[in-house]
Amino acid sequence: MGFLHISLVLCSASLLPSSASESLLLPNKPLTPGSTLTSNDGTFALGFFSPSNSTRNHYYVGIWYNNIPKDNVVWVANRATPITDPSSAILTLTDRSNLVLSNTDGQLLWMANVSAAGNLSSSENITGEATLDNTGNFIIRTSEGVVLWQSFDYPTDTLLPSMNLRLTHSRHALQSLISWRSSQDPSPGSFSFGADPDQFLQLFVWNGSRPYRRSPALSDYLLIVGPYMESVNTTIYVTIIRRIDDEIYLSFGVPSGTSTVKIKMDYSGKIKIIVWNSNMLEWNVLKAEPNHECNTYGYCGAFGYCDNTGPIATCKCLDGFEPEDRINGKFSEGCRRKETLRCSRGNRFSTLTAMKIPDKFMYVKNKSFDECSAECTSNCSCTAYAYTNMGTTAINGDDTRCLLWMGDLVDTERRIGEGENLYIRVNRLSDKRRGIILKIILPVVSSLLILICMWLVWICNCQAKQRNKKIWKKMISEALSTSDELADGKFPFINFREIVLATDNFSSSNMLGHGGFGNVYKGTLECGKEIAVKRLSKGSGQGVLEFRNEAILIAKLQHRNLVKLLGFCIHGDEKLLIYEYxxxxxxxxxxxxxxxxxxxxxxxxxxxxxxxxxxxxxxxxxxxxxxxxxxxxxxxxxxxxxxxxxxxxxxxxxxxxxxxxxxxxxxxxxxxxxxxxxxxxxxxxxxxxxxxxxxx
Missing domain, CATH: 1.10.510.10 (Transferase(Phosphotransferase) domain 1)
Structure with a gap:
């Protein structure tokens, strides 16, 4: 993807005046407005802030990049319950290691409940301490170092390197990134990013409860995004991992010492990979999805797909389908089959390459390609299938991925250099094609006799052409016999195949011009020498004499002030003169x-x-x-x-x-x-x- 320079005017945290910076939050040392916790390396800070340019007097507890001046907030605690009176706010670590945000009147605004996190029973009373890690993770630990609670388990709108986003929910709830409501309002917005709750193989951006953008189905468990070479040299490694809690997570990382990178669910509805440009003092967008209206979920309807291979993304129908709205060619209603599918008459599968495969698939494990194909072929309700060998043993123990579709094919795309093969069920022979074949077969027997006659005529013509070719060569050679250049071997007959290769079969892109008796083409011989080839028109009656005349004259003259003739070729009806270029x-x-x-x-x-x-x-x-x-x-x-x-x-x-x-x-x-x-x-x-x- 090309590097996009987009200046983001989002949220710059207006921090309350800082009076102190600590590294630990202890039960007897609460955090108040004006105080911050800072990571050991100084990269991140935690404290009270208010979004800049906000018209409301709302304050929040959050984590931000300490040395980046704008759009620096990466985590917010009390998104839904802002502080209206900062002078009365206090963040406390209780004796039971719960993190509590309240006001001086005792009103609870937000709490990180260690017992609810499942790391401590409600009857236990263990005193811990809270620290801000160099990764941006705010962690509550016991004195023995056991993690009781961490902010990475409760993401807001930003995914940081080494942070894990849970894609499955066998033991814990799914995690997602939820956008801000606006650039000045950190409260939960309309858009969220996470895994398909029914299938971890694909990721979604939702607008409320409706799918807005779907990722391609995962075909591997290591995705390399980049490198990006303009003003930043960063390769991003996105991985799918299984942790000791038996859940599957999405994570990303960058090599140490590279630029600051984050993945953000933007309030505009785009999931973005963003890098901080320290020279320009702004965030640059490396990648953003969706990047076109055509790429939003299901935009082209059932059996339609978004074609991204041209300069402008457009909707098209899959092979064998046509727009449902046949008059206007619109895609709001999707596409329909040109002919009804009849399993009893036999079907075949059309192969579409470089496709983002559709949504709503059925995942069949431990199948070879032939078994996957047979699985779909044997079921008349199966409309398509796709197969991938993951290359390495997958996190679920299966190194293959066989996907089947039993209904409409929705949310499909085609991209250059991306995607995979999609095999769609179509009729083996349509009624129209069957009629055409019958019309061809019926006259075949009678046509054989005609073909035999034509073959005999062709043989005679070929023999005549060979005789003419020999006569031509002899005639020109005799006419050139007085030429010193011919005697020195500087004016040869050139093989027709060499000329065809040199001119790319007389491609129109190589044509230099045309005259009364034929066209002139540029060519390059195998030795690298550039030539100009004059090809006399086959139907030109005048061209025969002109060919002989020009070949003889220029060969005999061969003067530096005249165009140099390198050779000529006679091949059947073809008569060619080869000049210097x-x-x-x-x-x-x-x-x-x-x-x-x-x-x-x-x-x-x-x-x-x-x-x-x-x-x-x-x-x-x-x-x-x-x-x-x-x-x-x-x-x-x-x-x-x-x-x-x-x-x-x-x-x-x-x-x-x-x-x-x-x-x-x-x-x-x-x-x-x-x-x-x-x-x-x-x-x-x-x-x-x-x-x-x-x-x-």
Missing amino acids: LPNKSLDAFLFNSTRKTLLHWSTRFNIITGIARRLLYLHQDSRLKIIHRDLKANNILLDDEMSPKISDFGMARIFDGNQQQGNTNRVVGTYGYMSPEYALEGMELMEGREHKRFC
């Missing part, structure tokens, strides 16, 4: 792009213009062949990494004799839909920076 692509990519055209300063334009002129002069009179390009335009001028122009696309070019000044052609050449008179009428595109479309 120029990173700045073609000139039109700069001229006609409002952003990139600003890179063409006048000096750069002038160098490009003179460079093109020098290349044309080379073609017309300095090369060993007199070449007329006949299709020179902006997208046929390529730019290297130094913005030096190179002429490409010689498919329309024509070779003149040494003394020939003019020639005739039998067909129109150039790019279709494009004529050149605009250069005379409106100026060069390179000079004007505008694309000419008047004659298109």
Whole structure:
């Protein structure tokens, strides 16, 4: 989860003026407003406080971080019975080791009853002492060190490291974190956090008695949250443990010496993992749930799920289901099966991955995956199942987790990199699919004859293509036989498979551009060399001659001022030319792009213009062949990494004799839909920076 910077304006305890700080609370030394108990390391303090910015004159006994200035209260004793007159309040440890908060009139405001805690019989009279531990735990002990009562057994809204939250209730009551009513009111609020009373495998946030947010079902007993690397390097270890009282607890810890971390049930309804940023002097939220309305309990209805894989969490239906409200596509009523489930016709199970599995499951112990699957398959009422091997022996003696669902699937989610497989029962074949299959099977016999005929035709075509391929290779090789580059082995035939791998099967994401006779793709050979691949369109009648013409011309010229041809490939109908890759692509990519055209300063334009002129002069009179390009335009001028122009696309070019000044052609050449008179009428595109479309 990304690190969230959220400045919390919650509760800063306004402490009563302190006159003394003690480490022990003894029967003959009560605690009064202005006095505090402090842990040995100075981290925590216990005393009287009033929430800051509170409009009511209410005071409480609580525990807070001693050196953190805001939102520092972690435990409150008298949440439901505030002190209205602090001058008369007194916290006393009685001779029977009960902790009593009262006023001078003897009115009882709050009491920690040692006998009720089960650690002392009502007839016993043992004098103890109360201390504030370095962990933030307020403990009443006997002189022999036996714990009679501790504040960690009675949490309020905050879970501290090494503090245990009871998840089962075989011998003791469940424990939960209960939010404040507001940032200024510590009285019990609407939201609480704890274990499912019927199944400790999942945790809940409740709004009153209604589920508000449910955790994924536990698939392990050690959860690692983090590390978080922005302004704090903290890894949080959340564990599920069984203690000597045979109850199961949730606890968390952080490595020693790391930042102050706490888990808090916030009054907003979010369970938060919060860390103190000592540099910014504020609390930062590392994780908060729910983080979207879609993630609240049952938001997408029965058989719907919240999809968290996109930029915005949205409701969707499980496979084989559609929205109950078919007209509006709403999810307030959940989803329904597209077709009624019929066990008699046979079913199958559709696998959904990365899912937070639904609520209301039945836990079956000591099952293998096959046994778990068979358990659901054999019961027509079973709508889904999920299986996990816990990896280590679980705290209940079982290292597997087989979960079955017998009704609606509620509160399901999908997340990236999280979750598990959920197997949902669906019809083996729907009526619609069965009809489609019948329509396919009936004409199969007659189609076989057609397929055989087509196969024979294909064989003939393949043989013809192979012959054509050999003829092409021979023709081009003979035409190139006078080339020194070919003799040196610098202009090879390249394997079609190499080109497919280099261009990711001619992926559209690798396409650099397209011309009259095909597309150009970027590719990377296995050796790491980048190439540009010109792929002639299969249906282009003109492309055949242009392919031969361009291959022969560039191979014979191979000049540094012209784009370099590395090789070619003929594979069936495929005809490909492989060039060197120029990173700045073609000139039109700069001229006609409002952003990139600003890179063409006048000096750069002038160098490009003179460079093109020098290349044309080379073609017309300095090369060993007199070449007329006949299709020179902006997208046929390529730019290297130094913005030096190179002429490409010689498919329309024509070779003149040494003394020939003019020639005739039998067909129109150039790019279709494009004529050149605009250069005379409106100026060069390179000079004007505008694309000419008047004659298109």
